Amino acid sequence: MWCETTPLKLIDETLSDSIVGAEAEVLRCIQIGLLCVQERPDDRPDMSAAVLMLNGEKVLPKPKEPAFYPHQLGSSSGTTVLHSNNEVSITLLDAR
Secondary structure (H helix, E strand, C coil), X not given: CCCCCCHHHHCXXXXXXXXXXXXXXXXXXXXXXXXXXXXXXXXXXXXXXXXHHHHCCCCCCCCCCECCCCCEEECCCCXXXXXXXXXXXXXXXXXX
């Protein structure tokens, strides 16, 4: 929705009436949130910079692709396959 320039559609409908007049602040918060979840850690602001962004009025950089965005690989059949590169963690369930 950010890339489609319709980020206000992210807001829950029950809250839409309460943001009237504060759309700019909501958009700024969404943009800062997207900056904090960038794919590369070097692109993410540290906490002190994020706080300054929330309190400031200066222009923010444009967010890149977020780390949680599902990467898709096209297969020969034309279907899309979602995958995870995490081959390290193993979940074991043990009784207490």
